[in-house]
Amino acid sequence: MSFYEHADMLAEGGMLRRLGPVFARFVTSLAPLGSPAAGNALALACLLLSELEGRGHSCLQLSALADDPSAMLGWSEDDWPGLCAEAGPLPQGAAAWHAYLQDCPQVLAWPGGADSGQPLVLAGGRLYLRRYWSDENTVADAVRARTSDSEGEPKRGRTPFSLEKGVRPLFGSPSPALVRHWLDRLFTHATREGGADWQKIACAVATRGGLAVITGGPGTGKTYTVARLLALLFAVEGERAGQLRVALAAPTGKAAARLKQAIDDALEKLSDSLEGALPLRELAERMGGARTLHSLLGARPDTRAFRHNAGNQLDVDVLIVDEASMVHLEMMAALLDALPDGARLVLLGDKDQLASVEAGSVLGDLCFDAQAGGYGAATAAFVEAASGQVIPPEFLGNAGALAQQTVMLRQSRRFGGPIGQLAQAVNNGDAEAARAVLRAGRDGQVAWNEAAQQEDMLRLAAEGYRPFLQLLRQGAAAQEHDAWAASVLQAFEGFRLLCAVREGEWGVSGLNESIAQRLEEQGLLKRRGEWYVGRPVMITRNDYATGVYNGDIGLVLPDPERPASLRVYFSDGGQVRSVLATRLRHVETAFAMTVHKSQGSEFSHTVLVLPREASSVLARELVYTGITRARQRFTLLTPNPGVLPEAIRRRTERTSGLRSLLA
Numbered sequence: 001m002s003f004y005e006h007a008d009m010l011a012e013g014g015m016l017r018r019l020g021p022v023f024a025r026f027v028t029s030l031a032p033l034g035s036p037a038a039g040n041a042l043a044l045a046c047l048l049l050s051e052l053e054g055r056g057h058s059c060l061q062l063s064a065l066a067d068d069p070s071a072m073l074g075w076s077e078d079d080w081p082g083l084c085a086e087a088g089p090l091p092q093g094a095a096a097w098h099a100y101l102q103d104c105p106q107v108l109a110w111p112g113g114a115d116s117g118q119p120l121v122l123a124g125g126r127l128y129l130r131r132y133w134s135d136e137n138t139v140a141d142a143v144r145a146r147t148s149d150s151e152g153e154p155k156r157g158r159t160p161f162s163l164e165k166g167v168r169p170l171f172g173s174p175s176p177a178l179v180r181h182w183l184d185r186l187f188t189h190a191t192r193e194g195g196a197d198w199q200k201i202a203c204a205v206a207t208r209g210g211l212a213v214i215t216g217g218p219g220t221g222k223t224y225t226v227a228r229l230l231a232l233l234f235a236v237e238g239e240r241a242g243q244l245r246v247a248l249a250a251p252t253g254k255a256a257a258r259l260k261q262a263i264d265d266a267l268e269k270l271s272d273s274l275e276g277a278l279p280l281r282e283l284a285e286r287m288g289g290a291r292t293l294h295s296l297l298g299a300r301p302d303t304r305a306f307r308h309n310a311g312n313q314l315d316v317d318v319l320i321v322d323e324a325s326m327v328h329l330e331m332m333a334a335l336l337d338a339l340p341d342g343a344r345l346v347l348l349g350d351k352d353q354l355a356s357v358e359a360g361s362v363l364g365d366l367c368f369d370a371q372a373g374g375y376g377a378a379t380a381a382f383v384e385a386a387s388g389q390v391i392p393p394e395f396l397g398n399a400g401a402l403a404q405q406t407v408m409l410r411q412s413r414r415f416g417g418p419i420g421q422l423a424q425a426v427n428n429g430d431a432e433a434a435r436a437v438l439r440a441g442r443d444g445q446v447a448w449n450e451a452a453q454q455e456d457m458l459r460l461a462a463e464g465y466r467p468f469l470q471l472l473r474q475g476a477a478a479q480e481h482d483a484w485a486a487s488v489l490q491a492f493e494g495f496r497l498l499c500a501v502r503e504g505e506w507g508v509s510g511l512n513e514s515i516a517q518r519l520e521e522q523g524l525l526k527r528r529g530e531w532y533v534g535r536p537v538m539i540t541r542n543d544y545a546t547g548v549y550n551g552d553i554g555l556v557l558p559d560p561e562r563p564a565s566l567r568v569y570f571s572d573g574g575q576v577r578s579v580l581a582t583r584l585r586h587v588e589t590a591f592a593m594t595v596h597k598s599q600g601s602e603f604s605h606t607v608l609v610l611p612r613e614a615s616s617v618l619a620r621e622l623v624y625t626g627i628t629r630a631r632q633r634f635t636l637l638t639p640n641p642g643v644l645p646e647a648i649r650r651r652t653e654r655t656s657g658l659r660s661l662l663a
């Protein structure tokens with residue numbers, strides 16, 4: 001068998017994505033490489049690079065190419081050596097691979113090589129598809145520029161936002177004394193254990209520089225903090241507060257709606273507690289809604305390019321992006337490109353959650369030092385002057401500029417109970433502690449069915465979805481249709497079944513059909529063809545014409561105008577929006593959904609279903625993300641209890657060059 005026949009066979013068998021061999025053939029065909037064996041070595045690198053890109057890595061470490069990447073790919077021991085044997089003689093060791101690749105005309109060796117638009121780039125011991133190399137550099141350059149002053153004194157003498165239209169805005173820093181004055185008024189609660197108030201510290205740090213990263217687990221007060229940060233930014237502007245252009249955004253519509261709602265509520269409460277000292281209600285109204293990043297940047301049909309870019313930047317002074325762990329590398333690069341130099345960017349997210357579905361692990365990379373802190377003397381002095389907080393000595397150090405602008409919130413307000421303990425144990429990789437919390441099943445907040453059968457899952461699903469389906473069957477009656485639709489959508493958020501995998505007995509595809517069947521048997525659902533009232537659907541592809549995006553979840557409800565047709569209703573901020581069902585082409589049923597797709601959402605009762613067999617996708621971040629989707633109750637179903645400790649021990653590492661570019 002030839003090398004390519006072998007690669008095709010692996011692609012047929014689902015071990016490689018089909019794009020891999022096509023991409024390898026294309027790249028090697030671009031220029032002759034002396035001998036077929038020389039071409040096969042490049043083709044092998046392309047196959048692995050393409051495979052890793054499909055799995056979310058932004059590049060390939062040459063050391064992985066030189067070693068046996070079977071474990072990384074979830075392959076058995078013989079598979080990789082078998083493919084290598086067909087390729088012929090290969091470079092031995094990372095240095096030999098480097099020497100070989102840098103001589104390939106298809107590869108730009110950076111720095112130093114002549115750039116002729118080669119499809120691959122070799123930089124820092126990593127092989128990239130050009131697009132990701134360029135995106136990583138865009139992100140790293142922008143982050144460096146936005147944090148360049150944060151190790152030293154804050155910038156002075158600059159106006160915090162544009163005073164007139166047409167003037168390029170420049171950010172600056174209000175005086176530490178002014179910041180402190182307002183922080184003391186805005187934060188009136190004491191910290192729980194009397195330690196440093198990281199929320200105040202986060203606000204202080206965010207008033208200097210063009211970037212602040214605020215990370216923390218669920219319920220640590222990221223939204224609480226950012227609402228106060230906004231109030232602070234308005235306050236220090238005094239009379240000019242009304243001119244501050246603030247944009248709120250998140251990767252999904254659901255997350256954007258939650259952000260807006262939480263900020264509006266917080267500003268309203270603050271407005272009362274400040275007894276009118278700041279016109280926060282009016283300012284919140286002026287801010288407008290929160291948007292998805294796609295919509296903020298101006299996504300256009302049939303192109304990856306956005307309407308807003310370096311040549312046509314966003315009209316904002318402050319941009320707050322929530323659920324930043326879901327933002328992939330390409331999107332982050334596009335966002336930073338489109339952001340004016342003078343605007344402040346505040347990224348909020350949980351660094352320990354699953355990384356984005358698409359390539360990159362940007363928030364994780366940016367938060368590399370967050371746990372340890374590593375704050376320098378200048379930051380500590382600034383924080384003390386601007387917030388009255390003393391950074392505890394264990395968090396002092398000499399980490400880089402980005403670390404000075406990164407704050408981790410460390411105290412969960414919502415998750416003091418068993419759900420929080422479980423999430424913490426999983427995050428610490430402590431399988432024993434996780435098992436103990438689950439087995440204790442305290443207060444009915446956590447439960448674990450260790451040897452679950454399909455029947456257990458179906459019973460839970462029928463119980464969990466009953467309230468929303470009953471509300472749905474009562475119909476709109478006296479209520480206005482949209483208000484009724486909103487209440488049905490809200491009731492649907494009460495319960496969700498999350499799966500680790502798509503395929504197989506315990507995967508999303510099979511479970512959705514079995515759940516729908518069970519609900520039908522119990523008279524809760526009437527299915528007629530593909531579209532039926534009560535069908536929850538998830539959008540699987542962005543559709544700019546109808547304004548729905550990958551990951552959006554809606555419910556099929558009757559059309560109030562035309563009783564014979566059905567519409568899909570989506571939550572949109574405090575409102576609902578609907579699209580004619582037949583206009584949506586890329587959807588799937590969503591009684592059960594993957595943990596990946598559940599990011600950015602929370603449900604009162606979340607059930608996490610793990611498959612019988614462990615696999616490389618079943619890792620700590622996935623279990624942690626599943627648990628932290630639960631607001632009040634969490635149930636774990638495992639057909640085989642042994643997969644839980646294995647999953648907790650395994651970490652998902654994404655290969656990326658961003659960390660070393662920022663070091």
Ligand SMILES: Nc1ncnc2c1ncn2[C@@H]1O[C@H](COP(=O)(O)OP(=O)(O)OP(=O)(O)O)[C@@H](O)[C@H]1O
Binds near residue numbers: 221413
């Ligand atoms: N310093 C504080 N004092 C009093 N209550 C607080 C404080 N910080 C947060 N809270 C409350 O704790 C709860 C969780 O806060 P918040 O929603 O801001 O957390 P979060 O980190 O944004 O959570 P998630 O990631 O799950 O959205 C909220 O009810 C909030 O009002």
